[in-house]
Structure formats: structure tokens, C-alpha cells
Amino acid sequence: MNQYYDAVIIGAGLSGLAAAWELAGMKIAVLEKEAAAGGRVKTGAFGSFHYDLGAIFRLESTLLPFALGQHEIMDESEKVGLLYNGQLFFGTGVMSCIGSVGGRLREEARSAFYKFHEDQTPDYNTMSQDCQEVLSAFFQVIHPGELSSYIPTRQRDACVKHSCSHLVSGNAAIIDSFLSSLGSKCELWLNTEVEAVIQETGIVRIICNKAGERQELLARTVLVTVPAPLARTMITQIDSPSQAFLKSLAYGAGVVVAVGIKGASIPDFAYLVTPQLSTSTIIQHHTLDKQVRVLLVYYAGAKAAALKTMTDDVVVEGTIQELINLEFCQRQQIIFTDIQRWDYLGPIINTQSYGQWDKQAVKPSAQVFLAGEYVAVADGRDIMPYGMAAALQAGAEQGRAARALLEAAEDFVRYQDTFLVDVYTYRLDGSRPVFIKHSEEGNIAFYGLILQATGDIRLQQYLISASLNGLWEYQTGFGVTAEDSALVLEGLWETGTDRQFLLRSLEKLVEQFYDQDAGAFCTIRKGRAKYWQGASADATGMIGYLLACLAPTEYQSQIAACVEHVRRTQNEQGFWRGKWFPSYLITTWYSLRLLSAVDTENHMAAMAKAVSYVLKKQQDNGSWNLSVIDTAAALLTLRQAKSANNKSLPALHQAMLAAKHWLIHSSGKRPCGEPVLYYLFEEENWLQERLNHTLFFHCQDKGQIAAAWRQLALRGGNEHEK
Ligand SMILES: Cc1cc2nc3c(=O)[nH]c(=O)nc-3n(C[C@H](O)[C@H](O)[C@H](O)COP(=O)(O)OP(=O)(O)OC[C@H]3O[C@@H](n4cnc5c(N)ncnc54)[C@H](O)[C@@H]3O)c2cc1C
Incomplete structure (x- = not known):
């Protein structure tokens, strides 16, 4: 068999699929380590209930290059919550939620938020530990690292309230639609772990392991969409701007525990941050069955790291115990649990990585492109991106760049x-x-x-x-x-x-x-x-x-x-x-x-x-x-x-x-x-x-x-x- 491709895309997450979309019509293969496409978009199921173990908030479907079709959307509460000193406080926004706590915390957080918005140079270190913890907890609703290590423009994310409306069938519906829209326009190789990407003269050699068997492919272009630390070890030759960028990108880990609960009366909130518990964020999802809720319990940053040596059973049990302590449910009301660990939840956007973030950094060598979420360059906004929209944008942009390179050699x-x-x-x-x-x-x-x-x-x-x-x-x-x-x-x-x-x-x-x-x-x-x-x-x-x-x-x-x-x-x-x-x-x-x-x-x-x-x-x-x-x-x-x-x-x-x-x-x-x-x-x-x-x-x-x-x-x- 001639294992030669116009483009080989490594990783079948959103970036990889967006790149494949741009390159469809050429001879392309998408190589994916796991048994299913999706990457950090991953939906679990218990009977007819679907829950997201990866990306959770709803992606604006207009960002997709195809019509997503009809999918039922579940709207959630407008309220967000904060558990502080054993008490629950709610509000319709982050500030109003903190405001309902009152006292010194509110004053400090208000001035910090003001600085995030206005001068962008909050002196995080002068705040009390309580205030730091609360702001970081709201920040970690979407980021894996501690707020203090991020660039100021990104720290402002702590003030953003997120909408928790979601697809009833979970975000995997986006992946399924992508795959069916791509159809036979690309080969999808599942259970294929890429070990090395080697730029040779005029061609790229890809060494991979497909279900235990060593395979070699040749490609005119390669798009690497795996998280940066994996990309750095996989690509054997990396030119300097890319090398510095990839080196500077650290990733935070995370753990998600999904708990299905029937017949409990859980307070009205979309999500709740819990700075003083072992958990980070608890997201509440309604289902089509009015009796059933799914609580998605997140652990990020240091809290995720603390679970590293614990078994899945111990982590799930600890999570259940916290929910029972919060009186959100009783043990017998739990109808299912599931757990997902993420070694690479997302990039930590600190001054070092931001400093290296450069358009030139996307090209490690002549025919290899970086195309993961971290290389997207938002037009007109000087802010390093993260998340599903960034993944789509990065994949599509680099897919187009690879196509241009290929077309230039159409001889x-x-x-x-x-x-x-x-x-x-x-x-x-x-x-x-x-x-x-x-x-x-x-x-x-x-x-x-x-x-x-x-x-x-x-x-x-x-x-x-x-x-x-x-x-x-x-x-x-x-x-x-x-x-x-x-x-x-x-x-x-x-x-x-x-x-x-x-x-x-x-x-x-x-x-x-x-x-x-x-x-x-x-x-x-x-x-x-x-x-x-x-x-x-x-x-x-x-x-x-x-x-x-x-x-x-x-x-x-x-x-x-x-x-x-x-x-x-x-x-x-x-x-x-x-x-x-x-x-x-x-x-x-x-x-x-x-x-x-x-x-x-x-x-x-x-x-x-x-x-x-x-x-x-x-x-x-x-x-x-x-x-x-x-x-x-x-x-x-x-x-x-x-x-x-x-x-x-x-x-x-x-x-x-x-x-x-x-x-x-x-x-x-x-x-x-x-x-x-x-x-x-x-x-x-x-x-x-x-x-x-x-x-x-x-x-x-x-x-x-x-x-x-x-x-x-x-x-x-x-x-x-x-
Ligand atoms: C728990 C969680 C919650 C999130 N919530 C949100 C949210 O609400 N909103 C939002 O916008 N974003 C969210 N994100 C982030 C979002 O999921 C990612 O930004 C996006 O999915 C990244 O897509 P990607 O294709 O760039 O990378 P990935 O999805 O990581 O895709 C990379 C792919 O490469 C594969 N791979 C890795 N190594 C190899 C190898 N050696 N060989 C072959 N394949 C390999 C992986 O298996 C994976 O499929 C969340 C992420 C997590 C983990």
C-alpha cells in the first residue's frame, strides 16, 4: 500500500477535524491515539442521559463550517454560586454573587475586578488569601491554572459569568456531525499513536503505532494538533521560534466527576465555585427527565494535582461525600457516576508563553504546522486563546495554510x-x-x-x-x-x-x-x-x-x-x-x-x-x-x-x-x-x-x-x- 498523503493530521480533536475540513478533497489521514475522535470534547452516557466529561459550555454553532442540524438545547439557571465559610451565596453574575457575601471580601474583590477591567495590573499579592482563593475559583471555571500565573488580560476571565445552556446530547454531537460531514473525504485512523514526526528533505515521515503495529507514513504536510508538551516530544526537528514557544507552554491537569442524581432538591444554580473544599467547580445540568440532574464536579490546578495518587473509586467516593455534606443529595439518590482525568486540560497562559506566542511559532519546520488551540490568533484582540472556538480557528487557519503550501506545489x-x-x-x-x-x-x-x-x-x-x-x-x-x-x-x-x-x-x-x-x-x-x-x-x-x-x-x-x-x-x-x-x-x-x-x-x-x-x-x-x-x-x-x-x-x-x-x-x-x-x-x-x-x-x-x-x-x- 502506498502510505503517502498530501496531509497527515495528528489528533482528531476539534482542531484536527477543522484542519481536515479545510483539506478535504486532498489525500488526507487523521491519526488519533484514542478509540474515538473528539479529544477534549468527550461525552459520556448513562441510558438516555448524556453528560460532558470534557468541554462543557455550548459552542456557538455558527462557528462550525457546516450546519449542526437540530439538537435539543437545555437552558440552565441564570444564577452562579459561591460556597464561602460553609454558606452558599448566589447572584446573577460573579460580582453580584461575591457582593452577596459582603464584608471585606466584597470590597477587595470589587477593587480587584475594577483593576482587571481598567488598569489590567491588579496586585494580586496584596489581597487577602480568602479573596485570592475566591477570584481564582471563579477563574478556574474555565482555566486549569491558578489566576496569579496568567497574563492580566486573561485574568479578567475571573469576572465573566458563563452560560450553562448545553446540548442535551452533549458536545460529542459536534464531533459526530463533523465526522459525518467529512464522510469519506478523509481517512480516520483510530487507536493510532504517533511516536515521531520527522522532517526530511521535501517530505515528512510519521512513525506511529496502530493497534500495536508499527507503521510509517509519508506526507507532504503534517498538522500537529496535540497539546504542546506532546507536540514538543513528537516533532524531532523544531526551528527556533516554535521551539521557544512550545517549551514555554505549560498545561494544567484536571479531573471531572459526573454524578447522576434522581429525586433530589438541589438549589437553583448553573455553577457553584467551592474555594474552600477539595472540589473546584460544581456544574448543574438538567435533563429531559425533570427528576434527574447531572452534577459535573471539577477539580483544577492544585486540587487536581492532589488527586493524582488516588484511585478513581476513592476520588468518586470523595466527590459523593462532598455532595452529601452539601445536602445536594443522599447516597441512594445517585443513579450513576463517571470519572475522567485530563493530563492536559489546557494551556497556562503566563507571561512567558504569551511572550513567545507569535505567528511564526506555528511552523516547527518547512512542512510541519502546529494547529492546536494554542496557535489561534484572535483578530484584533491581543489575547492568547483557549477552548473550543480557538481550537476550531487554529485548525481551520493552519489547514488553509497547509492547503496553500500544497497548491503551490501542484506540479x-x-x-x-x-x-x-x-x-x-x-x-x-x-x-x-x-x-x-x-x-x-x-x-x-x-x-x-x-x-x-x-x-x-x-x-x-x-x-x-x-x-x-x-x-x-x-x-x-x-x-x-x-x-x-x-x-x-x-x-x-x-x-x-x-x-x-x-x-x-x-x-x-x-x-x-x-x-x-x-x-x-x-x-x-x-x-x-x-x-x-x-x-x-x-x-x-x-x-x-x-x-x-x-x-x-x-x-x-x-x-x-x-x-x-x-x-x-x-x-x-x-x-x-x-x-x-x-x-x-x-x-x-x-x-x-x-x-x-x-x-x-x-x-x-x-x-x-x-x-x-x-x-x-x-x-x-x-x-x-x-x-x-x-x-x-x-x-x-x-x-x-x-x-x-x-x-x-x-x-x-x-x-x-x-x-x-x-x-x-x-x-x-x-x-x-x-x-x-x-x-x-x-x-x-x-x-x-x-x-x-x-x-x-x-x-x-x-x-x-x-x-x-x-x-x-x-x-x-x-x-x-x-
Ligand atoms: C474538562 C474540560 C472542560 C472544558 N470546557 C470547555 C468549555 O466549556 N468551553 C470551551 O470552549 N473549551 C473547553 N475546554 C477546552 C476544549 O475542550 C479544548 O480547548 C478543545 O477541545 C481542544 O481541541 P484540540 O483539538 O486543540 O485538542 P484536543 O481535543 O486535545 O485534541 C488532540 C487530540 O490528539 C490526540 N492525541 C494526543 N497524542 C496523540 C498521539 N501521540 N498520536 C495521535 N493522537 C494523539 C488526543 O487523543 C486528542 O484526541 C474544556 C476542556 C476540558 C478538558
Whole structure:
């Protein structure tokens, strides 16, 4: 399977789904560690009762990129409460609630609120501990950390009263709608934990564990939506603004206990803060059954940390006990409980993280984007965001940025749709070839040659994308072969592709195409094309050379065997002939190149024999067979031999000069029609039965292949008139 994607999104929370929405239509996968999408949006159920264990307040549905549809909404009380010195105080806002407490607390809180609003520099430390605790309790209704550690603009959240209206079916309805609206436009991989995101040259490699199995994916872009501390360990290479930002982001933990209660008379409030209890906030939700309420009991900041070593049962029991002590219910009225622990409830927005919060920080490397809630930049408001709306905004923004990056490289489609070869198919019926049809082929491997010649970085990306598990085909759907893979690998190597990537491909090549008995590489190992069975001089020369250059110690024995095979198969006259390339000069070039790369001294005689043959075949006009490809291959061969020999040979020099001259002066015409591949197949009918005919495919270059050979041969070399 080709595990290559335009975009891979890590995390199926709101940010990840919003990013997927923006990228829909491209080849995308969303990888999610858990068994369900949603992340910090998580709804539990007890029979027909739903309760939110994660994000709870209602998200403005107009923020969603699709219509949410009809969902029943439950409105809650207007009142908020404060438990202070064992007494409950209520009000319609935070200030009126504190006001009902009276005394010094009200005065202090009023002046603190005033400062939050007006000068934004409240001196929190001069307040009494009681006042600090109460303000922090109201602050922690939505934030995981202590108020004192936040930036002043965010501290103002302590004064905000939140509406507790909610979807009866819980916020998971938003996730379900997202998934059904996305439909098959993206792949969702659940139970898939990403371990590493590695930026390589032109591509990102993602290592993950899918239900216990290690998987690797390649992507043109990656969007990381997991909480910042996880992103920091997952992304292996992070450029500096991002590094500093991610480092500065600390997260607070939290615990939510849901308690379903039937038949109790609980006071009228939407939520209640409890600074002096072990709990932080108690949120009250009505249900469609008038008798049943769900109390969502929150623990944040230091209170959540205090529960770390307790078992779930102990935490739930402690919560029940607090509710009974408050006389909100009796034990027998409890119909269900549930608990959820969050290691990463949300980011703590302190001066350090706020200082690093920067538009540039969203890009850890060339093709990796940070897209979690913490990177949203609210228009016109200088305040670092948090929450569902921020998650949606961040995911959508970074999704659009990734799409723009992908669209800028849309030449991919061009490569895929542009075939390099004209194919003339003949039926060989014994007496004479009968022409059957003309078609076009070759949209992958020969691009490796063009990449080698041009160094076009988008072509490099395209070829990486066309990889089938590290190997390549001649054309989509034709199946991988050793020569096709070697052609592409040469191009990738030439353009500085990550060495690990190349080594993995070489490993695959050896695994699949090296024939131990023959001591050589084969074009294919099995299949119906008899013509290509057995050792291949082309594959052996090409791959032997790649191994010798890229992994000489790892593949010592295979390299030695390839060299031996090349020595053995040299024709008496000095050249080599392969089956894959029609031009014997190409096979000669690849063979001689391998000999000159390994133990040159020992192969001088073989190389001299080859050179002498090549020189003999040069025409008076400087070309070989009036062919650009043959002339380029011959020139490369002579140049290689010359540099291995290190002697000044006048005949060689003259021949190279003439070849170069011919290549330069033939460049005015577009060289097309040169044969680049032949192959034979037994003809089959639609029942896949063999007929008694052989089909012969004659593949001719449309022009780009010969041009690449010419470019390669003219590049480098210091032949000039003396
Ligand atoms: C208890 C609680 C109450 C909240 N209340 C509100 C509220 O009322 N209003 C509000 O606006 N916001 C609230 N929030 C915050 C809100 O839930 C988040 O801001 C928002 O959901 C974040 O979405 P996200 O996609 O950025 O991150 P997440 O939802 O955290 O998504 C990240 C995803 O990445 C996955 N993941 C992590 N590591 C890996 C890995 N290695 N490989 C693959 N996947 C991985 C996670 O499983 C998760 O699904 C609350 C949060 C909590 C916890």
C-alpha cells in the first residue's frame, strides 16, 4: 500500500477535524491515539442521559463550517454560586454573587475586578488569601491554572459569568456531525499513536503505532494538533521560534466527576465555585427527565494535582461525600457516576508563553504546522486563546495554510499526467510483427533521470510520493522493478534526499531483487514477463554502484558479488549488454562506473577493453549512432574511465571533445523517438488465459529522456579544446 498523503493530521480533536475540513478533497489521514475522535470534547452516557466529561459550555454553532442540524438545547439557571465559610451565596453574575457575601471580601474583590477591567495590573499579592482563593475559583471555571500565573488580560476571565445552556446530547454531537460531514473525504485512523514526526528533505515521515503495529507514513504536510508538551516530544526537528514557544507552554491537569442524581432538591444554580473544599467547580445540568440532574464536579490546578495518587473509586467516593455534606443529595439518590482525568486540560497562559506566542511559532519546520488551540490568533484582540472556538480557528487557519503550501506545489499532477514515452505495440505471430496500437506510458521511473539532470525539487517530492514502500514502478500500476527503483534512487540521491530514506530503499532493493545464487540483481523476481527473469546486467551495475557509494560496509558481500558479475558478463569485444536498456552503451556506462568505484586498480584491464570498444564505435561526426542517449552514455563512460586511469590519453580526449561538440550542436533539435525500453509479454485474453502470441512493446522517448541524458553528459567534465 502506498502510505503517502498530501496531509497527515495528528489528533482528531476539534482542531484536527477543522484542519481536515479545510483539506478535504486532498489525500488526507487523521491519526488519533484514542478509540474515538473528539479529544477534549468527550461525552459520556448513562441510558438516555448524556453528560460532558470534557468541554462543557455550548459552542456557538455558527462557528462550525457546516450546519449542526437540530439538537435539543437545555437552558440552565441564570444564577452562579459561591460556597464561602460553609454558606452558599448566589447572584446573577460573579460580582453580584461575591457582593452577596459582603464584608471585606466584597470590597477587595470589587477593587480587584475594577483593576482587571481598567488598569489590567491588579496586585494580586496584596489581597487577602480568602479573596485570592475566591477570584481564582471563579477563574478556574474555565482555566486549569491558578489566576496569579496568567497574563492580566486573561485574568479578567475571573469576572465573566458563563452560560450553562448545553446540548442535551452533549458536545460529542459536534464531533459526530463533523465526522459525518467529512464522510469519506478523509481517512480516520483510530487507536493510532504517533511516536515521531520527522522532517526530511521535501517530505515528512510519521512513525506511529496502530493497534500495536508499527507503521510509517509519508506526507507532504503534517498538522500537529496535540497539546504542546506532546507536540514538543513528537516533532524531532523544531526551528527556533516554535521551539521557544512550545517549551514555554505549560498545561494544567484536571479531573471531572459526573454524578447522576434522581429525586433530589438541589438549589437553583448553573455553577457553584467551592474555594474552600477539595472540589473546584460544581456544574448543574438538567435533563429531559425533570427528576434527574447531572452534577459535573471539577477539580483544577492544585486540587487536581492532589488527586493524582488516588484511585478513581476513592476520588468518586470523595466527590459523593462532598455532595452529601452539601445536602445536594443522599447516597441512594445517585443513579450513576463517571470519572475522567485530563493530563492536559489546557494551556497556562503566563507571561512567558504569551511572550513567545507569535505567528511564526506555528511552523516547527518547512512542512510541519502546529494547529492546536494554542496557535489561534484572535483578530484584533491581543489575547492568547483557549477552548473550543480557538481550537476550531487554529485548525481551520493552519489547514488553509497547509492547503496553500500544497497548491503551490501542484506540479505533482502535471508529472503524474505527463507520460514520457510513446509505446508502439506489435503482435509477433511467428512470421512478422503486426502493429496493433500506439499508446503513452512512463510517468514515474524515467522522471528519476530527469530529476538527476535538473535537480527540480518538486520532481523530487513527486517521486517520493510515488514510492511504493521505498521502491518504484515504470508507470503507476505496472509493479516495481529493480531498474525503475534504481533510476529514481539516483535522482533522489543527486538532489540530497535524506540518507536514511535512501538506505531504507536500498535495503528493500536487496531484500526483493538480489539473487544470492546468481550474485546479481534481477529486474523482477517473479511474474509473467519471462523476458525479464534472471540476473540483469543493468540492475546489477546500477544498484551495485549505489550500494558501493551509499553503504559500502553494510553490503560488502553484495557489492563484491555485483563486481564479480560485471567482470564475468563483459562481452569479448569489451561492452556489456543488458535487457532493460536497449542501448548497450548505457549498460556499458553503468557497468564501468561500478568497476571504477570499487578497487579500480584490479579492473584496469576490463575498463581499457571497454574504452577501446567504445572508441572504435564512435562515428566521424563525434556521435554514437547519431543518438543523443548513446552519445551521452559513451561520453560518460569515457570520462569515468579517464578519471579512473588518471593518464592523459590523447585519443580519449579527442573522442570526448568530439562527443561533447556533437551533443551541444544537436541540442537545437528536440531529440525524440529514441528507443528507451523494449519488452515482451505473452498475450492474454480477458480471462487471463495465455494466447499463442507474444506482444512486443517498443517504447520511444518523447524527448525529455534524451534531453536529460544530454544534460547529464554535458554537465561536469573538463573537456575543452587545447
Ligand atoms: C474538562 C474540560 C472542560 C472544558 N470546557 C470547555 C468549555 O466549556 N468551553 C470551551 O470552549 N473549551 C473547553 N475546554 C477546552 C476544549 O475542550 C479544548 O480547548 C478543545 O477541545 C481542544 O481541541 P484540540 O483539538 O486543540 O485538542 P484536543 O481535543 O486535545 O485534541 C488532540 C487530540 O490528539 C490526540 N492525541 C494526543 N497524542 C496523540 C498521539 N501521540 N498520536 C495521535 N493522537 C494523539 C488526543 O487523543 C486528542 O484526541 C474544556 C476542556 C476540558 C478538558
